[in-house]
Amino acid sequence: MDRPKVDFDFKVTKLPMGPACEAGQLHDVSSGMRTFRPVIDQEKCVHCLRCFLVCPDGAIDKSEPQLEIDYDYCKGCGVCKRACKVGAISMILEVEA
Amino acid sequence: MSEKLFVSGDEAVALAAKAAKPHVIAAYPITPQTIIVERLSDYVEDGSLNAQYMYVESEHSAMAACIGASAIGARTFTATSSQGLLYMVEGLPYASGSRFPIVMANANRSIAAPWSIYNDQRDSLSQLECGWIQFYVESAQEAYDMVIQAYKVGEDPDVMLPVMVNLDGFVLTHTYELVQTADQEKVDAFIPYQKFANRMDLDNPMSTSITAGPPFNMEFRHQQHVATVNAEKKIEEVDKAFGEVFGRTYGGMIEAYKCEDAEVILVTLGSVAGTTRCVVDELRAEGKKVGLLKIRCMCPFPAAKIVDVLKNAKAVGVLEKDITFGYEGVVYTEVNSAMKKAGLEIPTSNYVGGLGGRSIYKTDIENMFNELLTGTAVNGGVEFVNLRRDI
Numbered sequence: 001m002d003r004p005k006v007d008f009d010f011k012v013t014k015l016p017m018g019p020a021c022e023a024g025q026l027h028d029v030s031s032g033m034r035t036f037r038p039v040i041d042q043e044k045c046v047h048c049l050r051c052f053l054v055c056p057d058g059a060i061d062k063s064e065p066q067l068e069i070d071y072d073y074c075k076g077c078g079v080c081k082r083a084c085k086v087g088a089i090s091m092i093l094e095v096e097a
Numbered sequence: 098m099s100e101k102l103f104v105s106g107d108e109a110v111a112l113a114a115k116a117a118k119p120h121v122i123a124a125y126p127i128t129p130q131t132i133i134v135e136r137l138s139d140y141v142e143d144g145s146l147n148a149q150y151m152y153v154e155s156e157h158s159a160m161a162a163c164i165g166a167s168a169i170g171a172r173t174f175t176a177t178s179s180q181g182l183l184y185m186v187e188g189l190p191y192a193s194g195s196r197f198p199i200v201m202a203n204a205n206r207s208i209a210a211p212w213s214i215y216n217d218q219r220d221s222l223s224q225l226e227c228g229w230i231q232f233y234v235e236s237a238q239e240a241y242d243m244v245i246q247a248y249k250v251g252e253d254p255d256v257m258l259p260v261m262v263n264l265d266g267f268v269l270t271h272t273y274e275l276v277q278t279a280d281q282e283k284v285d286a287f288i289p290y291q292k293f294a295n296r297m298d299l300d301n302p303m304s305t306s307i308t309a310g311p312p313f314n315m316e317f318r319h320q321q322h323v324a325t326v327n328a329e330k331k332i333e334e335v336d337k338a339f340g341e342v343f344g345r346t347y348g349g350m351i352e353a354y355k356c357e358d359a360e361v362i363l364v365t366l367g368s369v370a371g372t373t374r375c376v377v378d379e380l381r382a383e384g385k386k387v388g389l390l391k392i393r394c395m396c397p398f399p400a401a402k403i404v405d406v407l408k409n410a411k412a413v414g415v416l417e418k419d420i421t422f423g424y425e426g427v428v429y430t431e432v433n434s435a436m437k438k439a440g441l442e443i444p445t446s447n448y449v450g451g452l453g454g455r456s457i458y459k460t461d462i463e464n465m466f467n468e469l470l471t472g473t474a475v476n477g478g479v480e481f482v483n484l485r486r487d488i
Contacts, residue, residue, distance in 0.1 A: 012309075012316040017257055018196030019309055019317050020168075020295035023302035028310055 002063050003070050026072070030057075034076030036091040042066050044088035051080035051089060099280040106237040106269035109276045110176065110202045110262070111136035113244035115146045116284045117200070120171035123151040123162035127181040128214045129266040130204035134176055156181040160188030160199075167197035168305050170296030172248065175199065178266060179206035179220045186224065192259045193228025194321060195306045196295055198251035199259040201229075202244060205367065205418070206266040207453045215454020216266040217418035218367060222395070222427050228321060230260040230328055231396040233366040237274045240264045242345055245284060249335045252291045256328045258321075265368040267454070279343050287342055329397045350399035352391040353406045355381060359388030361469035362407055364432055365416040366392040369450075369457050373416070376462040387466045392428065400435035407436060412444050412469040416462070416482070418451040425449075425479045446474035450482030457482060 010027035052060045059073040081089040111133045124134040140146035153159045156177050163173040192199050203221050207213040234240045247260035297303040333349035340346025370391040380387045390406050417426040429447040450457045468474035
């Protein structure tokens, strides 16, 4: 996972002046509105990267041998599931995840 | 070189802005502020001011441009009035909340409807909660001096807030008086460019005006509140320091004129303080113990300083050019709040005058003082000064 992670120790006093911070600072997840989350079945995945290409939030990481979804950014839109030709992605209810 | 020039209030503001050497000026012309932006664009065009003059299509864009320029650490200036200020309103808390020390001159003018280009202070007083420091001036000289002081206060690392310098439309913007300009080298030394802690640059990428949800939002507001409170001390210090360098000083947050032994005091702000000053002199010559309390800064509100001046008075009047419809003038509300907190139980009266450019004459102010002296002023009520009853 290569995206900035949430800084759980964030305090406003850490910032230099007012609401301005270093680029990439994340003090809250950007995914609180998700109802369903995509889950990749790594057995079925053929690493075609269709999901990586269509993800509107760039939340799918391909830097490792296996694709990984960053749930701090994924909004649960399901576009990746629709794009997957081998049925490797399923959408599961967030409360059951 | 310091010169004595015969100029209008608008020209004085333009000269002061030029002396402050802003990197970026973004403004849109509106009566009665137009001369300010005309002069500044002249200076940029003839090369006497090395600044980027951004021709914008509206005041909303002018404020957005100043915010963007300030975000990369530039010194900025803008000027507006009335409807133009109201068109900027979305940007005003953006500037203060982001802690960008933009300096703006606002030529006080009435707001529509009914349409009017004439003076009152309903435009800026409607924006007391937008987080900008608000100065009100009495003369073109004070307007000149306060533009320079505004940079010193706003850009202070402990303050970092935008500052609005308010001058009464036409009464100050279009009348001429002798103004002593400041020596450029002294201005340069008085307001050196600051390296803003929140600036963005290519080597140091920043996110600015970030989202802050319920867990953090209020803390930013509190920081802003503390900075505004801190500004009061800075304003006093800067006015004093300005006096030491340039020889003119205004009393900081307020000016108390002949208030030491005054039985009644009239509180006011802006150019009408000048008229009131003359009336005080005349009534003093008749042996009447009257005084003027001029509020120079409305935000932050100098509650403690006001109370200290008013505490021995027998009656207090507040004369202002605005009204919170259905209630009273906002300055009156603020003054009463300050007095109540300090436990002062002095009768107070509210004189709302000058709306839409209606003149406030010396005789009107004389009447106010006499009403206050004789106890015939309406205690707690609002009186519309010079309201016509014949139509």
